[in-house]
Amino acid sequence: xxxxxxxxxxxxxxxxxxxxxxxxxxxxxxxxxxxxxxxxxxxxxxxxxxxxxxxxxxxxxxxxxxxxxxxxxxxxxxxxxxxxxxxxxxxxxxxxxxxxxxxxxxxxxxxxxxxxxxxxxxxxxxxxxxxxxxxxxxxxxxxxxxxxxxxxxxxxxxxxxxxxxxxxxxxxxxxxxxxxxxxxxxxxxxxxxxxxxxxxxxxxxxxxxxxxxxxxxxxxxxxxxxxxxxxxxxxxxxxxxxxxxxxxxxxxxxxxxxxxxxxxxxxxxxxxxxxxxxxxxxxxxxxxxxxxxxxxxxxxxxxxxxxxxxxxxxxxxxxxxxxxxxxxxxxxxxxxxxxxxxxxxxxxxxxxxxxxxxxxxxxxxxxxxxxxxxxxxxxxxxxxxxxxxxxxxxxxxxxxxxxxxxxxxxxxxxxxxxxxxxxxxxxxxxxxxxxxxxxxxxxxxxxxxxxxxxxxxxxxxxxxxxxxxxxxxxxxxxxxxxxxxxxxxxxxxxxxxxxxxxxxxxx
Numbered sequence: 103x104x105x106x107x108x109x110x111x112x113x114x115x116x117x118x119x120x121x122x123x124x125x126x127x128x129x130x131x132x133x134x135x136x137x138x139x140x141x142x143x144x145x146x147x148x149x150x151x152x153x154x155x156x157x158x159x160x161x162x163x164x165x166x167x168x169x170x171x172x173x174x175x176x177x178x179x180x181x182x183x184x185x186x187x188x189x190x191x192x193x194x195x196x197x198x199x200x201x202x203x204x205x206x207x208x209x210x211x212x213x214x215x216x217x218x219x220x221x222x223x224x225x226x227x228x229x230x231x232x233x234x235x236x237x238x239x240x241x242x243x244x245x246x247x248x249x250x251x252x253x254x255x256x257x258x259x260x261x262x263x264x265x266x267x268x269x270x271x272x273x274x275x276x277x278x279x280x281x282x283x284x285x286x287x288x289x290x291x292x293x294x295x296x297x298x299x300x301x302x303x304x305x306x307x308x309x310x311x312x313x314x315x316x317x318x319x320x321x322x323x324x325x326x327x328x329x330x331x332x333x334x335x336x337x338x339x340x341x342x343x344x345x346x347x348x349x350x351x352x353x354x355x356x357x358x359x360x361x362x363x364x365x366x367x368x369x370x371x372x373x374x375x376x377x378x379x380x381x382x383x384x385x386x387x388x389x390x391x392x393x394x395x396x397x398x399x400x401x402x403x404x405x406x407x408x409x410x411x412x413x414x415x416x417x418x419x420x421x422x423x424x425x426x427x428x429x430x431x432x433x434x435x436x437x438x439x440x441x442x443x444x445x446x447x448x449x450x451x452x453x454x455x456x457x458x459x460x461x462x463x464x465x466x467x468x469x470x471x472x473x474x475x476x477x478x479x480x481x482x483x484x485x486x487x488x489x490x491x492x493x494x495x496x497x498x499x500x501x502x503x504x505x506x507x508x509x510x511x512x513x514x515x516x517x518x519x520x521x522x523x524x525x526x527x528x529x530x531x532x533x534x535x536x537x538x539x540x541x542x543x544x545x546x547x548x549x550x551x552x553x554x555x556x557x558x559x560x561x562x563x564x565x566x567x568x569x570x571x572x573x574x575x576x577x578x579x580x581x582x583x584x585x586x587x588x589x590x591x592x593x594x595x596x597x598x599x600x601x602x603x604x605x606x607x608x609x
Contacts, residue, residue: 220392236461245271281393421462494528
């Protein structure tokens with residue numbers, strides 16, 4: 103852009119004084135292309151001044167015809183086209199020729215949009231950077247709704263612009279205004295419009311459910327017509343400059359508390375653009391009774407997701423793992439989450455509730471879930487121990503039946519018999535248990551005494567107790583005994599391989 107005084111001076115020197123373009127450019131200290139552009143914009147009649155022949159004159163008919171078919175074709179592409187047709191000049195001079203002959207677009211005029219009180223509100227998202235929480239980096243999005251008549255602003259921040267936050271923003275805005283506008287104007291964002299072919303619009307079904315609940319009409323603006331929702335665009339810019347700039351906040355809850363105070367304070371005390379004699383607060387008080395009444399219950403705006411549980415008792419939701427009872431592994435459950443809580447449901451039954459974590463890669467656990475799994479595993483080990491006794495020493499079954507009838511300690515007896523099984527072997531324990539049942543002496547000490555007596559009668563040394571660490575991976579390890587005949591075959595093979603006289607040679 104050049105000053106109007108300079109433009110007027112160029113036209114005066116060219117038209118009245120009959121100066122050439124080069125002379126005007128030299129005397130005024132501007133480029134000759136600037137002078138030609140000013141003259142082209144003025145659309146001077148031909149013949150007002152004699153101009154020297156130009157190397158571009160033979161190509162002007164082609165340029166005019168091409169620009170008539172493609173008015174928005176850039177000068178660089180047109181230059182390549184004339185270059186292939188023999189144009190000898192450079193691109194700078196050619197741009198001046200194109201500017202002179204390019205059709206002038208008629209500037210579009212816009213009507214000033216006015217609405218009735220309570221008739222319309224405009225909705226949009228604003229991106230305000232990113233927030234780092236632990237290892238997670240989440241977008242900070244501002245949900246903005248502005249009433250078109252009074253220009254009252256509602257501002258709330260969320261970590262993301264997904265559908266659940268979109269619904270939460272509506273519910274909170276309606277509660278903030280104390281009512282609902284009859285028409286809500288949207289951009290063609292994904293949360294509102296799934297598909298559009300000119301006037302054929304397919305709305306998001308969840309948005310239609312929201313509109314049915316609050317009795318408003320969702321209306322998207324025309325494509326590439328941002329001017330139709332200029333009120334919310336200016337509200338976002340106003341919030342960015344007046345509220346968010348240089349703002350300090352500790353967490354999202356603190357930021358939203360400050361945003362609410364700003365909406366009720368600074369944003370409400372500014373002058374209303376529709377009536378410069380009143381503030382937005384005063385006009386909003388006039389508009390509030392014209393809003394649609396709120397329903398008795400707010401629209402449910404929780405995150406909902408179906409999750410498939412694997413072999414570990416955790417569900418994965420929003421980058422984190424939440425514990426569940428171990429009895430519900432290998433199932434499909436539902437996660438319902440608010441901004442603060444995460445619930446896991448199996449149909450109508452609530453299995454567990456956790457505080458929501460906004461970090462990523464974390465395990466949020468209920469100690470009761472883990473303890474229940476440990477107890478279940480411990481009971482499983484006890485059952486495995488009984489199975490070992492029943493298979494290694496069948497007489498243990500009648501032994502336990504009679505012991506239970508007499509009120510004996512089954513747990514301690516099981517542990518003791520497993521140690522005797524490991525120490526003396528299955529055959530010796532079976533004989534001792536059979537003898538104890540036959541003699542009707544049903545106690546762990548009696549079985550141990552029978553085993554010691556038989557070992558002493560056979561001349562065997564007393565078994566040595568091996569102290570194992572208190573680790574279930576070691577104590578519950580089952581080692582299958584192998585037949586020793588394999589080693590006998592190895593000795594026989596070694597004897598067959600040894601040739602006569604080998605001992606003498608080795609000596």
